[in-house]
Amino acid sequence: MGRSASLKGRARYWFDTTLARGTSALVGWLALACLALVLPASVVLVWTDPDAPASRSGRLAAVWRLTGETLRLGGATGPLLRVLLSVLLALVALVYVSTLVGLITTGLTERLTALRRGRSTVIEQGHSVVLGWSEQVFTVVGELVAANANQRYGAVAVLADRNKTTMEEALSSKVGATGRTRLICRSGPPTDPALLALTLPGAAGAVLVLPHDDPSEDPEVVKTLLALRSALGEQDGPPVVAAVRDHRYRLAATLAAGTRGIVLESDAITARLIVQSARRPGLSLVYRDLLDFAGDEFYLICDPALAGRSFGDTLLAYATSSVVGLLRDGRPLLNPPPQALIGPGDQLIVITRDDDTERLSDCSALVDESVMAPCRPAGARPERVLVLGWNRRASLIVDQLGRYAVHGSVIAVVADRQEVTADQVRVAGAAFAPRLTVTFRPGDITRPETLRCLEIDSYDSVVVLGPDTAPGQRPDEADNRTLVTLLVLHLLEQETGRELPVVTEMTDDRNRTLAPVSPGADVIISGKLIGLLMAQISQNRHLAAVFEELFSLTGSQVHLRPAASYILPGREASFATVVAAARRRGECAIGYRRHDRATAVPDHGVRINPDKDERRRWTDRDEVVVIARE
Incomplete structure (x- = not known):
């Protein structure tokens, strides 16, 4: 038994070693396998054929012809030299045809791959060009489609460093039917002027440069604007609308966009709308x-x-x-x-x-x-605002609230110590003292006992902020804590009998329907707003x-x-x-x-x-x- 296993192992090892020698060994084994199947089958066919030659030599010649025709090896009979030349010509023809088929297949595959990548140049005129891929892309494309609804024809070209098919499927799923608007996707980094030229930006009606989901990638927006300027040259191009998240990159983006460009600051606009909605x-x-x-x-x-x-x-x-x-x-x-x-x-x-x-x-x-x-001017009064949570926009919100706060106004911040410290909160509101008091209390805002200690019904408005998205985290995961906090607030509303004026910041618009708030409550979807x-x-x-x-x-x-x-x-x-x-x-x-x-x-x-x-x-x-x- 051991010797049998040893022989089997040796044979398998020898076979593996032979295959490792390369293409020639593979061809040899393939030829032997084909002969092992074709030759016995040909012998059976000839020997069972009633019209086969009677002599053994004639039958062997018939076996050879049948085998040669099956394997495309000629199958000529006669002198040995004639047989060898026939096999040689058959092999040459086989190599030629195989090579030709391989070349054609490779060329078609490369062409189909290029088409799937979206590397052909757009030939539209007056279309909209969207550069980049982020949470805003579905809102932007959907609104551009709606804007073209009363036009005879429209087109939107999207260039992003993603697979063309993946982009088309995602847009079709989120945007839905595009009506008279043609949706065109091109694959490649929008920071490359050569690839950017595929969208024909010079003939576009407008170019939109989307902000990245991560604020640290705002330099990519600046680089995209520089690539766009390189692709357009000195010609009078279409209006360019771009957005950055961090205010530190707005000036650079404005300079890169030039006179034709308008650059929005996402975080600042979101903070302003949150403040206005709170008031x-x-x-x-x-x-x-x-x-x-x-x-x-x-x-x-x-x-x-x-x-x-x-x-x-x-x-x-x-x-x-x-x-x-x-x-x-x-x-x-x-x-x-x-x-x-x-x-x-x-x-x-x-x-x-x-x-x-x-x-x-x-x-x-x-x-x-x-x-x-009759006209009765309303007098200003102190405000009491409760801020639950902290993120990179929170300091902007405190600043906006403090600029025109009436003496005696209060902003109370409750957040985890891992998100913000008492000194950071104090610095955010220091410029508006003494007319505005900013307090900080550490705590987990998802726990009912934390919010019950706040006399929450004494505040004019409550602002719920989600945490910043961590590297590698999906943007919509930041809404999970917000939804839990809203559930706790809803419980406190039932206990106090008062409907709280809550302003909620969320990342994913799909989570709006999940939020346990009144139907007309203020839910700010920052990405959709921009x-x-x-x-x-x-x-x-x-x-x-x-x-x-x-x-x-x-x-x-x-x-x-x-x-x-x-x-x-x-x-x-x-x-x-x-x-x-x-x-x-x-x-x-x-x-x-x-x-x-x-x-x-x-x-x-x-x-x-x-x-x-x-x-x-x-x-x-x-x-x-x-x-x-x-």
Whole structure:
């Protein structure tokens, strides 16, 4: 038994060693295996053939011919030299055909691989080019598709260092049907000018450079902008919209983008919207409606008939559009004084359904001054804000809250010591002492006992911040702790009987539906917000300055104010009356938010740009959306 196993092992070792010698050994073994199968089968076929030659030599010749034809070895019979030459010619033909097939197969494979990688040049004109791949890509592409919905044809080209098929499948899954818009994916690093040229950026209508998920990769955005400048050369290229996360790279990105570029700072914009929503609950719903192309959005119009009229007159000059400002010498003026005159070169900034829906129509006859509430300016009061958690945007949030805080305001921070220290929190709010007090309490915000000790119902608003994404961690994993914290807050709401005004920051929009908050609560999806902004600005670069002012703490901003400040509670009035009442206060009314039993998804009671002739009975719980100074 041992000797048998030894012989078997030796034979296997000899066979493995033979195969290791290379291609020649493989060919030899293949030839022997084929002969071992073909030769016996040929002998059986010849010897069982009733028409086979009677002599043994004739039968052997028939076996040879059958074997040669099967293995494509000629099969000629006769003198030995003739047989050898026949085999030689057959082998030459076999090598030639095999080599030709191999070359053709290799060429086709390389071509198909290149096509799968997306290495052919785009031949579109006026298309949108998206460079990079991050959480914003689905929002940006989806909004660009929506923007092209009323166009005859559109195209969006995406260049990223990912597999072409993978990108197409992901976009198809998240964006869905693209309608008249053609979606083109090209594979390769957008920092390479040669590969960037595949998207034909010089003929594009706009180029969008997405921020990376990791703030430490902002230099890649700068490098992409430099590559774009190299690909475009000195020609007047399309407008470029880019975004960075860290403010330290915004200047470099702006210099790399040149005069054609607009660079957004993701973290700063997110922090501003969180602060505005904390002060005015429900504001994120208004911005969501204003920023996506599915509803009403900002447009610029030029109507010579309005030249010489006051800005206040234009507020009631459009039945289905809301006038909010002027564009003068390329600079937007939001909510200018009502007596400001419109110059011949000025453009109106309006909120309307589409770029062709504004129609002049005098709505002054719809105004009923008898139901207008008297103007009573509201005084500022101290604020109490609770911040649960800490991340890289938290110091920006404290700074934004502190700039215009009234004396006696308080910001209480509760976070894990691994995220922030007491000294870091103190430094963040030191510039605003003594009118603002910033406190820090270490603790696990996912534990009920931590939040029960805070007298949480004494705060005007609660801000829940998710942790920064760790290296190698999926972006949506940062939302896990946020969801647990929201569950605890929901428990405290049930115990206290008070609905807390919570502003939640999340990373993944899919987690919004999982959040245990009221349907109309403020949930800020930072990536989606920046994606919406980039898509809007790519369609009209002048909107960059409009949004810059709206998100700033100075100038005119979007506000939600009690409807009782404009219309007497319980009275019925048209929206034109609300617009006229807001005009008296030096404000531009653009919509309202109702608070009644009919309030439900998807609008959560928010109505932007209603028709001027829309009438309703206004309650003291309703709010009016206005653009006004603080």
